[in-house]
Amino acid sequence: MFGCFGADQSMKDGPDIARIAALIGDPARSNILTALMSGKALTATELASEAGISAPTVSGHVRKLMDGGLIVGCNQGRHRYFQLAGSNVANLLEVIMGFAASQGHLRTRPGPRDPALRAARICYRHLAGKAGVRMYESLLARAFLVLDEDALSLTPQGESFLLSLGVDLTALSKKQPPHCRNCLDWSERRYHLGGPLSRSLMDFIFQEGWATQLPHSRTIQFTQTGQKAFERMFPL
Structure with a gap:
């Protein structure tokens, strides 16, 4: 007979979707990812504005998203820009x-824009x-x-x-x-x-x-x- 998996019987093998879901599920990080759906590369300051968080706070979220393979960064002149890691990430979102x-x-109910x-x-x-x-x-x-x-x-x-x-x-x-x-x-x-x-x-x-x-x-x-x-x- 097959039973339900308990907490100590959960499957250990296979892709870790929980980690990706947790990365995307955070409100600030979801706002960052949504902003990058424009296809444009944005600075940390611009991402902070889009996410409604402070500039010091955004760096931690950006680092987690990069570690999770969801976004990538590149340097251009004096600025560092971030964008989605690829079309597979955009498809997922x-x-x-x-x-x-x-x-x-x-x-909340859509605004004028x-x-x-x-x-x-x-x-x-x-x-x-x-x-x-x-x-x-x-x-x-x-x-x-x-x-x-x-x-x-x-x-x-x-x-x-x-x-x-x-x-x-x-x-x-x-x-x-x-x-x-x-x-x-x-x-x-x-x-x-x-x-x-x-x-x-x-x-x-x-x-x-x-x-x-x-x-x-x-x-x-x-x-x-x-x-x-x-x-x-x-x-x-």
């Missing part, structure tokens, strides 16, 4: 954020929010992407579409797969597009001058002309 939202675990974040924001170099969901659903509706169970793949029609935008498919194919994947959008509770393909489309939007990322924010702001061009490019 995105899944947690989506799950938390789906379970109703939301923070949040409507802009819900409309369009950057999520570790790809487009999220209403705009990101629109792009994802448009690509699926036109069979540029196909969804088989939970796996996304690019169709020949999709390849032609990307080539027409000037996306380098050869460079894209060299990226570590999957090249495109579902990301549950925490504000829309629907999927947006993640992965290298989504980053290529985000680069295209910036290069065309349709939108810019607001300073010190994850908000993506479309120009009036850019919004119309985006909606024509990704019709529903």
Whole structure:
């Protein structure tokens, strides 16, 4: 008969998810990680401001996150910058954020800046929010992407579409797969597009001058002309 594991019978082998969960679960550290989801490298002072903690306190949190492999640091001139350790960390955070939202675990009621974040924001170099969901659903509706169970793949029609935008498919194919994947959008509770393909489309939007990322924010702001061009490019 199998019984429940007691405290002295807990499994000792395998990945230590408790350590990672504890690192992410601290409110100050979760704010630091959320700030770095913008894809930008930030200084300790900027991270302290984002986390709502003092500059002396942030160094301890940053050190723990680095020891846990969640963020990395680099020196540039007189400053030291920090960023997420890679797309796998961003993917992990995105899944947690989506799950938390789906379970109703939301923070205090959104403030004045949040409507802009819900409309369009950057999520570790790809487009999220209403705009990101629109792009994802448009690509699926036109069979540029196909969804088989939970796996996304690019169709020949999709390849032609990307080539027409000037996306380098050869460079894209060299990226570590999957090249495109579902990301549950925490504000829309629907999927947006993640992965290298989504980053290529985000680069295209910036290069065309349709939108810019607001300073010190994850908000993506479309120009009036850019919004119309985006909606024509990704019709529903």
